[in-house]
Amino acid sequence: MSTGKTWPDLVSELLKLKWLLVLIIVGLPISFLGGIFFTYSDWYQNNIVKRLESNPFDSAKAVSIEQPPTTDVSxxxxxxxxxxxxxxxxxxxxxxxxxxxxxxxxxxxxxxxxxxxxxxxxxxxxxxxxxxxxxxxxxxxxxxxxxxxxxxxxxxxxxxxxxxxxxxxxxxxxxxxxxxxxxxxxx
Known part of the structure; x- marks a missing residue:
């Protein structure tokens, strides 16, 4: 079963679609990596915010929990x-x-x-x-x-x-x- 197209004809048709192929070959990995980056970025930012909200050493909270001096150095x-x-x-x-x-x-x-x-x-x-x-x-x-x-x-x-x-x-x-x-x- 032959379609009647020769090898050079197939290559010629593929070359007409080269921009589509380049987009697929290059675009898919970039999209994949971008998705990973933005997912990680969102996760990281959310965890930083959670850590800051729960950190007892946050400067605003540290003022209220400062230890009193144990001695007078005057x-x-x-x-x-x-x-x-x-x-x-x-x-x-x-x-x-x-x-x-x-x-x-x-x-x-x-x-x-x-x-x-x-x-x-x-x-x-x-x-x-x-x-x-x-x-x-x-x-x-x-x-x-x-x-x-x-x-x-x-x-x-x-x-x-x-x-x-x-x-x-x-x-x-x-x-x-x-x-x-x-x-x-x-x-």
Whole structure:
């Protein structure tokens, strides 16, 4: 049973339909992948919304569940920072001391500090650097932001009731430095 069409005739007819074939060959996989993408995208967005609605650490909800401070850190302190990394190796290992005064009102802390000693050498009073600090205390965690010579920095401490100290770390944009930070009360 022959239809009377030769092989070249069939190829010629198929070439007339080539755009339809291209559309089918290319379009079907794209449609399939697009369907998968949009289905996943909808699923992902719905799950993100559900997670955000049920997340107890969402910032709006965190305000209402903040832990009260476990201690009052108001008063005078001495801070000692030890630089463990910096953009210049000459700062690594440096010990820097500050006189610190903090004023705490519930979970809010404000204060100021003066850099007065580097590696055991006193800094002349007219060259001492002053810092203004503000931050929070949540439970026994203290987080303070500061600016040194216009560059931001951060102290992050935990209150140690046995040593009556603040222990943690500092980060500063000055010399891109960071390291251990400890503070003890000054009486």
């Amino acid at each position: 008063g005078r302190w001495i801070i000692e920072n030890t630089v463990s990394s910096a953009n210049d190796s000459k700062y690594i290992g440096m010990k820097i001391k500050f006189r610190l005064f903090l004023d705490q009102d519930k979970n809010t802390i404000e204060g100021n500090a003066v850099k007065y000693m580097v590696d055991g050498d006193s800094i002349p009073e007219d060259q001492q650097i002053k810092l203004d600090l503000n931050g929070k205390i949540i439970g026994d965690s203290i987080m303070l932001d500061f600016y040194e010579k216009g560059k931001p920095g951060k102290f992050s401490w935990k209150y140690n009731p046995h040593r009556k100290s603040l222990d943690g770390y500092f980060k500063s944009s000055v010399a891109i430095s960071r390291g251990d930070s400890h503070a003890h009360r000054r009486y």
